[in-house]
Amino acid sequence: MSRIQNSLAMAAAAAAAFGLAGPASGADKIKIGYIGSLSGSAAVFGTQLLNGFNLGLEHMGGKLGGLPAEVLVEDDQFKPDVARQIADKFIESDRVDVIAGVPASNVMMAVYATVIKSGTILISSNSGPSPIAGEQCSSHFFTTSWQGDNFAEAMGAHLQAKGLQNVYLMAPNYQAGKDVLAGFKRYFKGSIAGEIYTPLTQLDYAAELAQLRAAKPSAVFAFFPGGLGIQFVQQYAQAGLKAQVPLYASYTVDNTTLPAMGEAALDIVTTTFWNASIDNPANKKFVAAYRAKYNAEPAEYAVQGYDTAQLIDSGVRGVKSKIEDRDAFAAALAKADFQSPRGKFRYNNNHFPIQDFFAAQIVRGAGGKPEVKLGEAVLRDHKDAYAEKCPLK
Numbered sequence: 001m002s003r004i005q006n007s008l009a010m011a012a013a014a015a016a017a018f019g020l021a022g023p024a025s026g027a028d029k030i031k032i033g034y035i036g037s038l039s040g041s042a043a044v045f046g047t048q049l050l051n052g053f054n055l056g057l058e059h060m061g062g063k064l065g066g067l068p069a070e071v072l073v074e075d076d077q078f079k080p081d082v083a084r085q086i087a088d089k090f091i092e093s094d095r096v097d098v099i100a101g102v103p104a105s106n107v108m109m110a111v112y113a114t115v116i117k118s119g120t121i122l123i124s125s126n127s128g129p130s131p132i133a134g135e136q137c138s139s140h141f142f143t144t145s146w147q148g149d150n151f152a153e154a155m156g157a158h159l160q161a162k163g164l165q166n167v168y169l170m171a172p173n174y175q176a177g178k179d180v181l182a183g184f185k186r187y188f189k190g191s192i193a194g195e196i197y198t199p200l201t202q203l204d205y206a207a208e209l210a211q212l213r214a215a216k217p218s219a220v221f222a223f224f225p226g227g228l229g230i231q232f233v234q235q236y237a238q239a240g241l242k243a244q245v246p247l248y249a250s251y252t253v254d255n256t257t258l259p260a261m262g263e264a265a266l267d268i269v270t271t272t273f274w275n276a277s278i279d280n281p282a283n284k285k286f287v288a289a290y291r292a293k294y295n296a297e298p299a300e301y302a303v304q305g306y307d308t309a310q311l312i313d314s315g316v317r318g319v320k321s322k323i324e325d326r327d328a329f330a331a332a333l334a335k336a337d338f339q340s341p342r343g344k345f346r347y348n349n350n351h352f353p354i355q356d357f358f359a360a361q362i363v364r365g366a367g368g369k370p371e372v373k374l375g376e377a378v379l380r381d382h383k384d385a386y387a388e389k390c391p392l393k
Contacts, residue, residue, distance in 0.1 A: 027323050029068045030097050030316060033090030035083055035111070037103040038075040041203075041227030044256045045301045046078075046103050049125045051294055052305025053100070059289070060309065065316020067323075072096065076103075080110030087111040091118045097323050098123060100308050105129040105148060105176040106200075116140055119326055121315075121333070125308045126301060128352060130179050134386035137350040139330050144307040145300075146273065147352045147384035148176050149183025151250035154271040154357035154378040155221060156187030159248065161378075165190045168217035168245075170208065172228060173197035180223040180250060186385060193217035203231045209239045221248045229253065230260045237264035253362055255299035258370055265362045265370050273355050274300050274342040275374035283341035303341050310338040348383050350390035356380050 034053065037046035050073065063069060072094055076083035083102070090096045091114070099115050100123040102108045108127040115122045116138045124143040132138075133147045159167065169184065169192060171177035177197055185192070194215045196208055212220065220241075224232040229252035236242055248269045258265055276287045276298065286306055290298040311333060316323055318332025336347050348354050357379040365371035 031070045033096035033099045034073045035076050035101045037078045040078045042078040044226040048256050048301040049305040052302035053309050056306040056309025064313045080107050083107040083111050101125050106174045125304050129175050133350050134389035137390035142351040145304045148179035151271045152180040152183035153187045155250050156184040158359045158378045160188045166193045166218040168193040168220045169195040171223040172200045174200050205235050219246045225251050229257050233261045234264045255297040268362045274303050282339040286341040307340050314338045348387045349392045350387045
């Protein structure tokens with residue numbers, strides 16, 4: 001057992017000894033601390049995550065598993081130190097039952113150990129850092145999104161099947177950027193023309209695009225989330241590269257960023273686990289409700305937020321409102337007893353979803369505006385590469 005695993009186990013034992021994890025009569029409400037990235041470049045997707053969560057809560061009448069839900073929302077400002085302060089407040093002062101949201105991987109890594117050691121249930125609505133999927137996994141951690149490598153693994157598999165060579169790789173220099181490029185290279189075995197990491201706060205890519213042009217790649221694979229992606233795609237097109245070097249991307253072009261990118265995004269190929277066109281009752285209900293409530297197109301992030309509310313609801317139902325028994329609550333969450341708009345949803349041993357991934361292309365829609373058109377399934381029932389390192393069964 002690793003040092004961190006041992007410390008988490010000791011903390012769990014201590015919580016049980018003090019009655020924090022023991023069963024009691026059913027609670028009269030559930031208190032959720034939601035950490036969101038609601039300002040800065042991450043607000044582009046952070047807002048959709050919270051919108052999706054609020055829509056899910058609304059669909060359940062403001063209750064989760066029959067319990068009235070009190071939701072405390074705080075903005076982490078895309079800053080790990082701010083998120084740590086929020087997490088401490090949620091645990092020590094507000095005494096929440098669940099901490100949810102936590103959109104960015106660097107923020108998640110900053111709060112993870114503290115939250116897990118406290119015995120609090122932690123649900124990521126977006127970030128899926130590789131360390132948490134592997135040796136540092138916890139029975140009290142869940143994500144309703146994906147492991148950070150997954151979209152890029154799908155793209156790597158897609159470009160490998162196309163037989164591409166000499167691909168240039170670009171991403172921001174933080175945990176998710178490293179995970180994404182690692183995932184791409186796990187499935188793409190062709191030649192790499194170059195690999196570059198940019199500062200997380202950088203918005204001007206002129207120098208990097210000049211280096212890219214000099215490398216003369218046959219294609220580019222890029223990961224730039226939120227506002228970073230808007231700037232990158234627009235500058236890529238303005239530099240005249242779009243007509244010369246095909247751009248492939250993951251976690252970069254979707255319905256959160258597409259309105260701002262406009263025609264600069266046309267023809268880009270991306271990867272995803274979901275699209276508004278997926279034909280199942282849960283998705284039809286979700287898409288129609290999101291459009292009506294927010295007058296906007298939902299993206300994957302909204303689905304992830306929506307499923308966060310659904311997951312908590314399923315867990316509370318599973319323990320008949322006895323959420324004070326946190327181990328039983330976690331076991332009920334692991335069953336994921338709900339209908340996701342994405343279709344199939346089930347957890348692997350590390351509490352990361354096993355799901356399908358698709359290629360998609362940005363095309364001109366019937367109304368003339370760019371839209372995401374779902375393509376072929378690239379990976380079916382896909383499991384992340386780190387689950388085998390997780391000691392959970």
